[in-house]
Amino acid sequence: MIFPPPAAPLPWWVGTGGLIALLAVLYIGIAAGAYPVVRRLTRRLEALRAGVEAFGDGRLAQRVPVEGRDEVAALAASFNRAAERIETLVRAHRTLLANASHELRSPLARLRLALSLLATDATPDARAARQREIERNLRELDALIDEVLLASRLDAAPALAREPVDLLGLAAEEGAAVGADVSGEAVTLSGDERLLRRAIRNLLENALRYAPGEPPTVVVQRIDGAAVLRVCDRGPGIPAPERERVFEPFYRLSGHAEHAGGVGLGLSLVRQIARAHGGDAHCEPRDGGGSCFVLRLPLV
Numbered sequence: 001m002i003f004p005p006p007a008a009p010l011p012w013w014v015g016t017g018g019l020i021a022l023l024a025v026l027y028i029g030i031a032a033g034a035y036p037v038v039r040r041l042t043r044r045l046e047a048l049r050a051g052v053e054a055f056g057d058g059r060l061a062q063r064v065p066v067e068g069r070d071e072v073a074a075l076a077a078s079f080n081r082a083a084e085r086i087e088t089l090v091r092a093h094r095t096l097l098a099n100a101s102h103e104l105r106s107p108l109a110r111l112r113l114a115l116s117l118l119a120t121d122a123t124p125d126a127r128a129a130r131q132r133e134i135e136r137n138l139r140e141l142d143a144l145i146d147e148v149l150l151a152s153r154l155d156a157a158p159a160l161a162r163e164p165v166d167l168l169g170l171a172a173e174e175g176a177a178v179g180a181d182v183s184g185e186a187v188t189l190s191g192d193e194r195l196l197r198r199a200i201r202n203l204l205e206n207a208l209r210y211a212p213g214e215p216p217t218v219v220v221q222r223i224d225g226a227a228v229l230r231v232c233d234r235g236p237g238i239p240a241p242e243r244e245r246v247f248e249p250f251y252r253l254s255g256h257a258e259h260a261g262g263v264g265l266g267l268s269l270v271r272q273i274a275r276a277h278g279g280d281a282h283c284e285p286r287d288g289g290g291s292c293f294v295l296r297l298p299l300v
Helices: 016-056 071-118 124-155 167-178 193-210 266-276
Strands: 163-166 181-184 188-191 217-223 226-232 280-285 291-298
Touching (some): 016 071, 071 124, 124 266, 163 193, 167 181, 167 217, 188 291, 193 226, 266 291
Parallel strands (some): 181 217
Antiparallel strands (some): 163 188, 226 291
């Protein structure tokens, strides 16, 4: 009789106990391999949470490290961009408030003095002159408050009321009010008509302030896919180092700006309005003397 060969012994992992042991070994191996990756991820999330909490506590300069190219890195980069924007906005508002507080003191002091002297003016002509001075200071206060509020709204990046705007027609309307010489080509762009009208008006008022004896010239052109509005005057001109500084809030040229009027926010608002539309504004010298302020706005 021939007997079959004995069966080979089964592997150790066959059976309930062996399967459990195999699963346990696999779990330990996977856990050991995944731990460094998970720990690195949790450390980054902890750093992000700490950064957000520090920023929320008022440390506006707080930023978080951006490591890798995954979703956590994208979230950290988004937080840093938002924190930068908020810090810039808060700093701008603090500067605006400090400068506005300083600028408010002058007309308020003049008003206080004029009111105290009004009762002592002996003649009707003197009282009338004093009343005109009071009205002028009130207009200055009203203009300052209006421009500070507009600057604050523009800093907050408001949604613009986009609509088709005929830039040449807008310039012609504002120019006719001050006797400016307006020319150029018809250019229509998408923008906020109220803000663009304000920008043109500020440029014209600035030109008249520094060159009251000669009407400003306004030229509208289409250049390289953009609408370009140029307001030129025959004033004393602006030195090259100060052509950028004149767009800073409350900055005035030394020497002749102190008695020229204005509150020092007109050109700053022009640049804010231009940038809110995706454009910009700058100053350049004019051939033959004077300055040209250039407003460049995208057509789309």
